[in-house]
Amino acid sequence: MSGVHARGVRRFHFARDVEEALSLLAAYEGRGALLAGGVDLLRSLRVDIEGLIDITRIGLSYTKEARGGLAIGGTTTLTSILESRAAREYGGGILADLLHRVAVPPLRNMATLGGALVSAHPWADIPTALVALGAEVRWQGEKEGRVPVEELYQGPFRGLFRQAVAIEVLLPPWDGAFAYEKVGRTGYDIALLNACCGVGVEGGRIAWARVAVGARPDRGERLPWAEEALIGQRPSQTLWxxxxxxxxxxxxxxDDRRASGAWRREVAGVLVERALARASGRAGM
Ligand SMILES: Cc1cc2nc3c(=O)[nH]c(=O)nc-3n(C[C@H](O)[C@H](O)[C@H](O)COP(=O)(O)OP(=O)(O)OC[C@H]3O[C@@H](n4cnc5c(N)ncnc54)[C@H](O)[C@@H]3O)c2cc1C
Structure with a gap:
């Protein structure tokens, strides 16, 4: 593969299960790394990695219904999520909406949900949607845990995943629908700004709302005050x-080198309005 950086690598392992992946990781004492699709890691400038531990054969590639929502294994590729029927029906089709906007098909064939969760670039699409959707991640290291992605991103999560495996992402059930909006320089480029919104209605009024905006230029976060402005109101174009x-x-x-804050401020409102209008349409409002 041309352009591969991770130059210090001496050994490559195929872990057979989570336990073997973790014991190999521990044996390298910080000089080993888990490898999933490799889309990020093989381009990284890290020169400290001696051992790569491939985790794509440890049984974590699946998308299935779980408690009315979805459970997606950490090494599931973005393409196989897109191809799964369970994912197609979830949240009004939000995952197809989102994943069709991530990179290009050959990269989606390699990139995994766990890798996207851990890399979590500030401009990335998947973190914004996971935060809006209230996703949780189940992880296993020396201990085991389950944590909302939103809380994970508020702390130093990369340190955790240098010693733990992201086992699966859990998406809760929602009685309503979500939509995803992104703007980049081209249809395939990374986001200059992105937004994920969801709404549900009861008795003609908005019962719950989720609004998250990312690439501001920081990683996606919810806007609780925008959600509060929606709850209890009747859905309408005027409200959006x-x-x-x-x-x-x-x-x-x-500001960053790619877009100004003034531009982002203007466009964020537009993306939220579009996502709300599409989500409400999908929810049959
Ligand atoms: C050209 C290009 C375009 C892109 N465009 C977009 C885009 O439009 N939108 C977007 O959101 N993203 C985009 N990305 C980012 C892409 O989504 C991520 O790079 C990809 O999802 C990473 O997944 P991976 O499986 O390849 O991870 P890897 O490269 O294998 O790993 C990345 C990191 O995560 C760790 N890791 C991987 N899996 C696990 C696990 N299960 N548990 C613990 N740690 C783990 C690895 O050790 C490593 O540190 C783009 C990337 C490239 C190169």
Whole structure:
């Protein structure tokens, strides 16, 4: 593979199960790394990695219904999620919406959900959606745990995953629908800004709402004040436009070399308005 960096690598292992992956990782004392699709790791500038531990054969590639929601194994490729029937029906089709906007098909054939969860670039699409969807991750290291992705991203999660395997991502059931919006320089480019919104209605009024915006340029976060402005209201185009204005007024954004904060402020409202309109349409409002 041309352009591969991770140059210090001396040994390559195929772990047979989670326990073997963890014991190999421990044996390298910080100089080993788990390898899933390799889309990120093989391009990384890390020169400290001596051993690569391939985890794609440890039985964590699946997408299945679980407690009304979904459980997706850590090494499931983005393509196989897209091909799964359970994922197609989840959340009004949000996963197809999202994953068709991530990179290009050959990369989606390699990239895994666990790798995307752990890499979590600030501009990445998947973290924004996982936060909006209230996803949790089950992990196993010396201990085992289950943590909301939103909380994980508020702490130093990369340190955790240098010693633990992301076993599966759990997506809760939602009585309503979500939609994903992204804007990049081209259809295949990484996001200059992205947004994931979801709504559910009871008795003609919005019972719950989720609004998350990412690549601001920081990683995706929920906007609780925008969600509060929606709950209890009747769904309408006027309401989506009011929330658009609110987002443009209150969202915290910044400049980076790819886009200005002023541009992000304006466009964030537009993406939220579009995602809300599409999510509500899917939810049959
Ligand atoms: C050209 C290009 C375009 C891209 N475009 C987009 C885009 O449009 N939108 C977007 O959101 N992303 C995009 N990405 C990022 C891409 O989604 C991620 O790089 C990919 O999902 C990483 O998954 P992987 O399986 O290849 O991870 P790997 O490269 O194998 O691993 C990445 C990191 O995660 C760790 N890791 C992997 N799996 C696990 C696990 N189960 N448990 C613990 N640690 C683990 C590894 O040790 C490593 O540190 C792009 C990347 C490239 C190279």
């Amino acid at each position: 436009q009011e929330v658009q204005d609110l987002v443009a007024k209150r969202i915290e954004v910044g």
